[in-house]
Amino acid sequence: MAGKRLTAVDLETYWAQPPPMRPWVRVGMDTGGIAAGARHVYQALLEEQEEARAQIDIQQTGSLGLSYADPIVVTGDASGRTMMFGAMDPESARALIRDHVQDGHLLEDRVIASRDRGCELNGQQQVAILVKDTSAGKDEDRTGFFQELIREELAVHELDGRIKVYRAMDMGLYQKGVCVQLLPSRVTYAHVTGPDIRRIIDESLRGGRVLDDLLQAGGDPQERIVLRHCGRIDPDQLESYLHAGGYRGLKRALLEMTPEEVIEDMKTSGLRGRGGAGFPTWLKWQLTREPKADRKIVICNADEGDPGAFMDRSILEGDPHAVLEGLMISAYAIGADKGFFYIRAEYPLAVERVQRAIDEARATGLLGRDILGSGFSFDAEVRLGAGAFVCGEETALIASIEGRRGSPEPRPPYPSIKGLWGYPTSINNVETLAAVSVILDRGGAWYAGFGTEQSRGTKVFAVTGKVRNPQLVEVPMGIPIRTVIEDICGGADRGARIKAVQTGGPSGGVIPGTKMDTPVTYESLQELGSIMGSGGMLVMDESDSMVDVAKFYLGFCVDESCGKCAPCRIGGFQMLKLLERIHGGKGKAEDLTTIRDICHCMQTASLCGLGQTAPNPVLSTLKYFEEEYLDLMEAGQNAPDPKVRAGR
Amino acid sequence: MKTKSADAELGSLLDWVEGMRKRVREIAREWEGREGNLIMILHAIQNEFGYVPRGVANELAREMGISMARIYEVITFYHYFRLTPPGSHTVQVCMGTACYLKGAEKLHGELERQLKLMEASGVRKGEFHVENVRCIGCCGMAPAVVMDGDTHGRLCPDAVKDILKRKRGK
Amino acid sequence: MIRQATMVEARINGLPVKAPEGTSILDAARRAGVRIPTLCKHPDLLPTAACGLCIVKIAGDRKMPRACATALQNGMDITTHDGELTRIRRTILELILSTHPNACLTCGRSGNCELQTLVGEFGVRNDRLEKHIRDVPSDHSNGSIIIDFAKCINCARCVQVCQEVQNVWALSILHRGIQMRMAPAGDISLADSPCIKCGQCAAHCPTGAIVEHDEIAAVWEALGDPDTFCSVQIAPSVRVALGEEFGFPPGTNLTRQIYATMRRLGFKAVFDTNFSADLTIMEEASEFVERFAHGRGSLPLITSCCPAWTDYMEKNHQDLINNFSTAKSPQQMLGVVAKTYFSEKMGIDPSKHFQVSIMPCTAKKYELERTDEMFASGYQDVDITLTTRELARMIKQSGLVFSEMPEEDADSVLGEYTGAGTIFGTTGGVMEAALRTGYYFVTGENLPQDGIEIMPVRGLEGVKEAEIDIQGAKVRVAVAHGMANVDKVLDRVRAARERGEEPPYHFIEVMACPGGCIGGGGQPYGISNEVRRKRMEGLYQDDKDRALRCSHENPSIKQIYKDFLGEPLSEKAERLLHTRYKPRKTYRR
């Protein structure tokens, strides 16, 4: 669609038109998916389609979030029914085209059951059954046994030819015994026992009655707002975004609202910055709007450097236009005419997709002069990071774009007064901007309906570590950490006990397993000595040493310190030496005092957030797990390795 | 005494310098007048030469009318830029949170051990360049290693050995 | 444009303070009689915010902002000192010390080191942290300054001076984190770098990481050799600064006490560089008149008595080489006449004549061997340069109680000077002196008494411009100090040249150091504009106090031309008193 200048009317047409309805297959082609082999899967799909002359659209899409199941393929039929398959390989991809898309067969041990579970059968004919033993340890998986049971029961009713039974890869249910899902209704039963099978086949499948005592109602606690398009649209196609309602927020802002009204709507939404500090977005815009200046600049902070966080990457790779749209809206509100995406160089795919989004937007007049005939002109460009975590800090980011060392500078003056090249500059995080575009589309009040009083909306978390299903989740704020870890991600890996959850990455802290019912909000996490941060959530079990974890995060900060100020440059380094000494069993009694002194010094006298928060992982582990430090110091090198002590 | 081959060598060196100058000029031109270009230019240069050779930095300083000090300050600050040529194979061990928890340190140790063994058996030092990187974005497959651009996930030390062997075979 | 500054009111440690808007908390506190400790902030420089020592508490603010980098604001309630702040500051010092050698005893800054002083004040009494000290050899590659990397605390003052004030970019901050370090640009030796030896880095360094190349021992040795005739010259700006090392306030003119001290140190002849400053003016003003009035040679004429500046120009402004005055600097002129004229007259074997210069300057050490022309007497014209700081140390070594020195006179004939010679030591001084004499050369009479002080070229403004009427001919002059300011002026000249227009200036004075030599890299520590102003006043007062205020009136100058040189720009004068310049590579590597 390059070259054609889009008008507001064109956009309306896209929004009104349903996307073409042909059977389709989409492959999750984000970095994680590709690393897991999505390109080979995509290739195999194309080849098989060619061979079978199948009338199927094969598309790429962004991350579906389920990292544990990469590469992932989603299929859809003309009626709009979708089905997700994980851990795909070229072989199963071919089978998918041959058997599933054409004949409706599913793939054994590949299906990821939908979390939108059905509650009614409505006399509908069921065609397949998914089974999974969700409580299974490694040795006593009863899935196979139940598969057999069901097949036998089906045979009794001579249904075995018509209804297939598959082992599901994942049911989105954990520690709920054997679970069974009927398809296509998605009616799901949990804690199913042998005798229940007969009832399910007889009463439910044949009788069309839902068995309330077994029914697993309640869907997904997730709320996909920021990730609304990830895994659903082709990030490389502006049309795909437009069909999904893209640029509706921009159009509303530019053509129906004044900048002040946009800021007002943002205020209503209650959105706070998702880059870490949680600063109210509307206020940042207002402060950047106020000063008189020749020009103003907006920046999208896509330097996501927190080790173990990949929210921003997934958004950029899965829905780049949504972020661009958010950036444009912020520019309109502030009065900026130029925007930059500052993307870390380690994200080549994100860079490529954002660049493509910019190019397409420019070619269609969505960027450039007089956008949508509104009189508002704006352009955006990509600038790369070069391997420096600290460049996520606003003043360092500015220095970096200006071609200098990425060292933070004292604030005030804040970038909103004196930013890039001295011009007032507003910097927002990727996730913040992706939320902006939908807020302007659906209204601030709608968004404010999610989350809590102080922490509105949803937050994306990257849950990793010793968790069964590492993945990207998006939940309304205020839900307990436990829900995220246990209900959505399946709890600790291999059924171990969760010792602690680390949030906020190198600036955050650990939350002990006993406090898992804490709701995720900016305030509650801070109360515990951690922070919301950018959204990393690292699950640790009994085999993980807290001293080691503290050492890991501190080591990260020491590596990434810009070196400018003495408290951070030397404090972090010396503290790391002390931690290493303690961890090596050679700690001295006075070391903890020294560590606390250095922590206090770094928190108060470091110039920027990196140094000020670097002690958090140490302090919070000291707060909740001091005995691990003491054990190591008392017992010297004979200290029990927590891995041994935990008895696993 | 200068031999013929020394002359030839000098000639090809001069050719290289000439070509290098031309390329640096082109890159600088391409970004001329665009805001915030230095880091982008350095990226382009590293893509071109594999690292930022001293002579190139010098040329760039001249071309852009900025000082060498500025360029060196920047290059040495950002870990992405290299001042020495890379090895012919690059092995990146993810030391992101997830990979660390799942034993990335062990992978790294094993890699170092294997490379020592390989060096003892005649593989050129520097042939394999091992570096630690932060989260490569595949935490779901932790621990992960990227070998010449290909990601390998859910690795154990033994698997690392196999991958190295295969690379070496090639 | 002078605007009435808005005043802000706040409280510091409970006491009300008032300061103009934009004043840092650090400065506001100082006005209120409170000294907040600092290590990285220098009064000449923008805050780098590197050390963190200056943090203070502001009521209602969770963070502790840096006093050096935070402006005082209305209603702030500031606490600058309490137990907690002291503890934090002590921890910072401990951290810095853990990367710093315990080498005070053999350090060039011992007794005068900002770090040592603070560590002493804060009572850091143990080394509870493991030492992590950079293990690299010092850089002795350039004869003017020495960098001892192990002692560097990474405050970046030197880098800021070298890059922003001097625009030389010889120094840089490389790498990051604990690896971060100050190093010559591109990790080469100082000698290979664009360094112009101005020593401003040393003058601003809070520690002993950059110090002048100490050559006192060689002077002692020469003084102790009975066969050697040792003479000494004292530069204009030394006389108003040396006293600071002995408790005198900045600007105290101690010329005659210094002469006496020199004799007691064993120098057999005591000369004054002010004399040769007058000589330089004779040559340089003649050169100017040649170019300006007779159209022989290109304009503008640019002064060249500052060796850091000539080095800079040879590296960076090669297209202007022909605009340089070929007159040697006063130091070199004195050296050559001492070893020719004076030696002849006194019957001293010039090969046994050892000439020492006392200079405000580290670059002067480099100038001694700059080109073959520095050996015009047939020997090295000046053998050793000591900076003001070195001289102070030497006096202390000698046991002489400087404050009790009598006042004496310099030796004739190389000791007599006029007011024009003395003001050489400050920015604008060379220009003023040259104009006084140039005016005379053109008109045959002196400037009127009320016009002899050329005010527009005085003061600390980075670039000063003036237009002087010489019998109807307008002479446009510019004065620049601090290399970054110089570039602006030269760019203007170049732009006019490219457009084929007449040059915007006829005469330009350049001094590398901010303030000129009074702010030289070898002067006593603790430089600031306040100190510069006082030293400057000392020199202008000396000028005022002189009966003779123009170089051409100096009877000794008249005598030396009559006896020896003939007249300005004579063949002999050209041979002994002039030099040439040549392009040099900015980077030797």
Ligand SMILES: Cc1cc2nc3c(=O)[nH]c(=O)nc-3n(C[C@H](O)[C@H](O)[C@H](O)COP(=O)(O)O)c2cc1C
């Ligand atoms: C050391 C450091 C690293 C940071 N890294 C990031 C980052 O990678 N991405 C980001 O969006 N914000 C990062 N931030 C926070 C940003 O400085 C800034 O607060 C944020 O981009 C503002 O956007 P928001 O208001 O939308 O959150 C970092 C802050 C610090 C102190």
Ligand code: SF4
């Ligand atoms: S706190 Fe650390 S990262 Fe921040 S400015 Fe200081 S040294 Fe640099």
Ligand code: SF4
């Ligand atoms: S910046 Fe450094 S020197 Fe300046 S006041 Fe602060 S602590 Fe002191």
Ligand code: SF4
């Ligand atoms: S720099 Fe200062 S503290 Fe360091 S050794 Fe020298 S005198 Fe001592």
Ligand code: SF4
């Ligand atoms: S101050 Fe202390 S360490 Fe230094 S010389 Fe005196 S006694 Fe020795």
Ligand code: SF4
């Ligand atoms: S002497 Fe002058 S030019 Fe040389 S490094 Fe120091 S400040 Fe820079």
Ligand code: SF4
């Ligand atoms: S050499 Fe001196 S001025 Fe320069 S950074 Fe080091 S301590 Fe600071």
Ligand code: SF4
């Ligand atoms: S201005 Fe004076 S002190 Fe400074 S470098 Fe020049 S001659 Fe030396």
Ligand code: FES
């Ligand atoms: S931590 Fe290794 S891929 Fe994220």
Ligand code: FES
């Ligand atoms: S003096 Fe303010 S931070 Fe060093």
Ligand code: FES
């Ligand atoms: S030239 Fe001699 S004091 Fe400056």
